Amino acid sequence: MIPPASRAGSPYTVLVVMCAGYFLVLLDVTIVNVALPAIGSGLGTDVGGLQWVVDGYALALASSMLTSGTAGDRYGHKRVVLAGLAVFGAGSLGCGLAPDVPLLVTARVVQGTGAALLLPGTLALIGRAFPDPAERARAIGVWAGIGSLALPAGPLLGGVLTDGPGWRAIFLINVPIVLLALVCSVAVVRESRETTAHPLDLPGLLLGGLALLATTSAFIEGGRSGATAPDVLAAAVVAVLALAALAAAERRRGDTAMVPPALLRRPAFGAANTIAGIMNLCTLGTLFVLLLFLQSVQHRSAFQAGLTMLPLFTPLAVCALLGGRIASRVGARVPATAGLLVAAAGLALLTRATAHSGLPLLVPAFLLWGLGVGLLTPAVVAAAIAAVPAERSGLASAVNNTARQTGGAIGIAVAGAIAGTPSDEPRFLRGLHTVAAGSAALYAATAAVALVLLPGALSLRRR
CATH class of the missing domain: 4.10.860 (DNA Excision Repair, Uvrb; Chain A)
Incomplete structure (x- = not known):
């Protein structure tokens, strides 16, 4: 059993406040992607420049995540979360004011560093607030579900802001949210740290x-x-x-x-993080190409593109809650395996997309894709945390998020390189089909790993 963190509010109050931080990080992913064509035309950059705009954030997030998780264990998760919110807000302001691509990418790196400080601590504080494994698994499902509400909100809000005041507003809107989250975190959450934390690597x-x-x-x-x-x-x-x-x-x-070799030798821990990395590699890579396809090939506005993506992001948010409940009862194996196979089916449908494809093709593909990832996400997070000792909870959450962000950064780079520029429409469509087919095949192959190595039931006690 995990000793509870010292806190000013109830466990559920802590859960809500920490979910706000997670919401910010995920909102930035989808709200930026839908604005990429507008950023490209506004700052005069190509697909490679847009990849750096997305990956500047992802690289900083992935490379700093492990150290941030250990820093939370050592110096206090609340302190690190508050620092992350402040840095994220400063980076958002810099993005909104950036006059060119190099400065925008630099500000995105600052944003990603703030997100890296923020993200592991939110999950670690939730883990400390809910010491019972079954309650913790359900809380993780809520964390994933509320955070995932940012996914459908991002394209819609990003579309409205991009088509209205302009793409800079998608970054500036973070600033008041950060200020509110800072005030609430100071009021509700007290400090939580490990007594045997390791030094920074x-x-x-x-x-x-x-x-x-x-x-x-x-x-x-x-x-x-x-x-x-x-x-x-x-x-x-x-x-x-x-x-x-x-x-x-x-x-x-x-x-x-940063990642002790002994932890990597735990099959469930290694499998959970490998699956998490593959999940984001396929999802974020395909999403990067797909949003360019909807706007630059099918000539939809930013808001229309965001509206078209709702069948993907809405079930992802809803099913994350269901996936957490399933994981708390039967373990990670069933929802993870099912999620990978369902998502693979959705991605496979995208191989039939053309410049004239409408909702009859896109909606079923997006629904299956979102359903699968929604079941998968809380399962791999719960499996990773349950596979390590209680005192390494901050590290476990950091490793899992690092795996996801590393996969996402590489996936965006690979998918963009395969698809090329949307102005060469025949090549771009072939690239989209290749990315979708490759992602579907990789998801299907990864389902076998989940079936064999993930736990069939979460242990009532931590390993």
Whole structure:
């Protein structure tokens, strides 16, 4: 059993406030994607530049997440969450005022760093507020469901703001929300930290960030200038060397590493995080290409594109709650396996999309896709947290989110490189079909991993 965190409010009050932070992070994902064509035309950048706008946020989020989770364990999750909110708000303001793409990407990196400070602490504080495993699994389902409300809200709100005051408003709207969340967090949540927290792994942070940056750069620039371009080859070499150095450094640090090797040897923990990474690799990569398709190929407005995406994001939000309840009763295996197969079916339908495809094709594809990911998300989160000792809850949530954001960053880079520019419509459509088919196949293959390695029931006690 996990000893409860010291708190000013009830567990459910803490849950609501922490969900607000998670809502901000997910809102930024979808609200930005729907505005990408407007950002491209407003700042005069190509698909590669738009990939950096999205991945600047994702790279900072993924590379800082592990250190942020450990920092919360060591210095206090509330303190780190408050810092994350402040940094995220400052980055949002910078994005809204950025005059060009380099400064916009820089501000997106600041935003991502704030999100990395914020995200692990929200889940860790929820875990401490609900020490009973079954209640914790249900609370995680609520966390995923409320956070996922940002997904359908993002395209609609992003469409309204982009078609109205302009794309800068999608960033500036974060500022008042951050201020409100800061006030509520100070009032409701008291500090929670681990008595045996490990020191920060700064070499791991730098090497991991370098490996992820080089990998993403190789894919994005490869899509622009070809796989054999000197800068692409150099980025690939840097990625390999950084990964090798990271592996060696983590082995030397042992239990004080960002991800202790002993945790990775736990089959359920490794499987949960691998599945989480593949989930976002396929979902965010396909979503990046799909929103360009809806606006640049099918010539929908930003709001029309957001409205078209509702059949994807609405069941994702609703089914996240259902997935958490299922995981609390029967474990992660059933909802994760079912979610992967259902999502694969939805993505497979997108291989038939054309420039003239309407709702009869798109709605069933989006519904299946959203249903599958909605069942999958809380299952892999619950499995990852249940697979580690109670005192590593911050690390567990950070690893799971890092896996998801790393997969998403690489997925956007790969999908954009495959699809190319929407102005070359025949190639872009072939690329969309390739991305959708590859994602469906990868989801189906990953279902076998979930069926074999994820737990059939959450243990009543932590391992």
